[in-house]
Amino acid sequence: MKLVRYGPRGRERPGLIDGNGVLRDLSAHVADVDASALAPAKLRALRGLDPRTLPAVPGRPRLGVPVTGVGKIVAAGLNYRAHVAAGYPLPDEPILFLKAPSSLCGARDPVRLPPGATRADWEVELALVIGRRASRISPERALAHVAGYCIANDLSERAFQFERGPTWDKGKSCDTFCPLGPWLVTHDEIPDPQALDLKLTLDGKTMQAANTADMLFTCAELVACASRYMTLHVGDILLTGTPPGSGFLQSPPRFLRPGQTMQLAIAGLGEQRSQVRSFRP
Template sequence: MKLVRYGRRGGERPGLIDADGVLRDLAAHVPDIDPATLAPKALAALRRVDARTLPAVPGRPRLGVPVAGVGKIVAAGLNYRAHAAAGHTLPDEPILFLKAPSSLCGARDAVRLPPGATRGDWEVELALVIGRRASRVTPEHALAHVAGYCIANDVSERGLQFERGPTWDKGKSCDTFCPLGPWLVTRDEIPDPQALDLQLTLDGATMQASNTADMLFTCAELIACASRYMTLHPGDVLLTGTPPGSGFLRSPPRHLRHGETMRLGIAGLGVQCSRVAVSPA
């Protein structure tokens, strides 16, 4: 299933995208796409719903964050071999950091760089959404805790990230710095999360193009590692790292500019498209 939340910010309704690409309203069956809806039994019940009986949604409404009630966003740094090899020592275990849930926005919402930002950057990433509580799980059982997958853009302001102290959070957690979606694709539709092509273009020029097979630590290993240090709850989001091509590692460095458009795609997960706006100082 492709689950969505659509409508104005703060007033989103639950929906799904049917086999013909039509947006259907799910409000008669669930109040929202939230942690309770992501439970295995709840998803199984939704799969039994005949999408053709659901009301079609007219027009092209805004698509919000596909999951409500995200408790935390756990992100992995330097998790693609080619990206980590560009001037870094390969880590022995995953590098984990947190992005604030307030950084979330919809897949078509504008990305707004904060006042004074000069080093805005992009990172296409596969996102995992947790559906079952995970604490100290093994890699062998880790993917059973995933409700589904979606596209994320780990937007960064590198000046805030690298020049304002040793932690990355300042440059990673600004409002709109985590576009998610357009929809959540349930785990049953993605048989192998380590075999997905992903790419990002900026105003039509390809900046990133790779495959999740290049991850240093697999999705299962990332879940297992994170769950050793913190309990992952339904609705939590785990970002799995980005391939090479980020702006700050280019020669010369390339930073986001007002009015540019980022287009991100991952095989089977759709496309997100965000326009960049730089807030005045």
């Protein structure tokens, strides 16, 4: 099942994408795609609906962030073997950091460079959306706590990240620096999250192409590790790291400029398309 939130920013409605790619309205069954909608019993009820009985939504409305009420975004750094092979030491356990929920935007919304940005960068990532409260769980139980999966772009302003203090948050949390979606694909449609091709192109040129099998720490291990240090609540998002090909590792380095277009794809999860624009107050 592919869950979406569609409509103008701040006035999104819940929906789903049926097997023919038609957007259907879900507002008669859930108020929004939030923690209550992601609970296991509610997801089972939604999967039992016949999409043909749901109203088709005309036109091509904006698709917003596919889940609302996100409490936190937990992200993993240096989690692909080929990325680490570029010269970083092999971590003993996942490198985790937080990204502000205010960085979220829809998968086709513009990405706006903050004032002073000179080294804005891209990172295609598999995102997990938590569906059950998780605290100190084992890797064997971890994926049972995942409601579904999305495409994420963990954008970074590298100058803010590396040159303005020891933490990464300043460069990771700018507004629009976490496009998510276009939809949330429920866990039953992704039997193995460690077997997904992912790709990012910039103005049509492939910059990143890999498979989630190359992760150092699996999705299950990441959820379990994060849950040892903080309770994961329903609706929280976990970003699983990016493969090689980010701009700051190019030779010479390449960074985002207004007018460029990023396209992201992960097998089974759809595609993103974001145009880079200048800051607008």
